[in-house]
Amino acid sequence: MPPVAPVNRRKRERPPLAPATRSSPITRAALLAYLFLIIYASWFPFSGWHNQGLSPLIFLETMKMPRYWTLFDAITNVIGYIPLGTLTVYALYPRIKGIWALLIAAACGALVSGTMEAVQTYLPTRVSSNLDFYTNAIGCALGGLIGVLTVRRLLDRSQLQRLRREWFAPHASQGLVLLALWPLAQIYPQNFLYGLGQILPILSDWLSQLLDMEIDLAGLIRPDVDLTVEQYWLSETIITACGMVGAGLTLLCLLRKPAPRGLLVCAMIAASVLVKGLATALLFSPENAFVWVTPGAEGGFLIGAIMLAGLTYAPHVAQRRLAVTTLLLGLVIINTTPANPYFVATLQTWVQGKFLNFNGAAQFLSLLWPFVAVWFLWLPSHKLNAAKVS
Incomplete structure (x- = not known):
């Protein structure tokens, strides 16, 4: 009986990355x-x-x-x-x-x-x-x-370049930049956790100055009634959950099968919480770093985590459609829910000082992020579907 050649159980070394041939x-x-x-x-x-x-x-x-x-x-x-x-x-x-x-x-x-x-x-x-x-x-x-x-x-x-090719779809570049901006969009003070895109009050102020008359676009949409505490917490819960799920699903629909999906989503959410806390401490005071952790925000965070856990391995098409749905739902509710009087009073004590330009850019990012995300998710599906693992 001829001798059997020994099996080489060592892992095959990966070839080095080839030099880039086109711009990133x-x-x-x-x-x-x-x-x-x-x-x-x-x-x-x-x-x-x-x-x-x-x-x-x-x-x-x-x-x-x-x-x-x-x-x-x-x-x-x-x-x-x-x-x-x-x-x-x-x-x-x-x-x-x-x-x-x-x-x-x-x-x-x-x-x-x-x-x-x-x-x-x-x-x-x-x-x-x-x-x-x-x-x-x-x-x-x-x-x-x-x-x-x-x-x-x-x-x-770069090892990051290798991971980019192994974990993310070939056409995910614009989406990665968008998702990298999501934690930074939390810097500007918001009524609600992940409550990005509250643009109707800004448009109302601009139109009021332009036409020299009082205009309230949000008031034209929402009923003229005062929300109870329970109703306000419910709105906050939905807004937080929609913002969290929309961003998480946007990331998930860009990933290949070998990617550590749960770890990446958790890292992005953890980054958003860290940036939110640091920004609040810097803009207001250290003791108010987590003043935004309200019962409504806690409930929305829990619901968002459960939804993302259940949708982690859903088909990419379903993830993309649900991401659009949650982002649009969050935009509707955030723009029709009255502002928290406590939050308005807090903003009046905010002295922007030397950070005026920076805060303007942060506000711009917080206003436009969900709209750009919805536009990105509506791109042709072949740009968002992860490629098959070779």
Whole structure:
């Protein structure tokens, strides 16, 4: 009897990742999202537009420093534009790299910052500044340098890149950027936990200022009755559960079979709770870090967890449709439920101070996230269905 060859039980080593041959869709989507945040933060609150008789380039006509400025403002301007430069280099890779990518990132930073400052001359609540322009441009150039030094390690030979290919569908890039923004959307104070998209009060204020008359769009939809405590808690429970389930199902419908689905969903939800607590402690006071943990929020969180556990391995089509349904239901209820008087009183004591621009961008993100998520989930289904495991 011929000898049997010994079986090699060692795991076959995975081949190294091949160098990238095209730019990453994730970095392009992240760059676009960050650019929108910069625009919103720079032009917030978008009111009072008029020509003040000043040249749009007045901030470049003098070399003197602004009369009122602080080191905090300068550092914030530098840090705020670093991600823009880094993402620009990542989005250009591998077609353009090295010194040319750095130069393009620096030029883009100067162009974006100059445009923001020029348009601010038409906003009476904003003041264009040469210091802002220079510090923003420096921040973008630093970000470009960071991008040049890290792009190959992150986009060519990164373990994260391997996990991206193994765990997520090929066309999940835009969805991953959207889901990464969901915990950050919790920063701006909301009436309810995961109660994103409360846009009717904002639209009512804008229309009231435009038409010079009192307009309440939410009042046109909801009945003119006062909710009892139990009814208010029920609304809060539904809103919390819908927001949590909608975001969780959006993540689940992007995953391949080998992905640790429960772990990833739990990590995303834990990140949202952590960001919510830290933001509340920073914006108000440390003792109020978890003041948003109400009976309604607790009930909605429990219901959301049960629903996600039961739908973890549901077909992707079902997950996508249920995600759209829960997000739309949450939008309807959040925009028709009266504001909590305690929450309104709390907001009146909130001094935004130096974080005015940042809070404007955070509000913009919290308002638009569910609408963008619904639009993304309505994309052609072949972009959302996870590929079969080879």
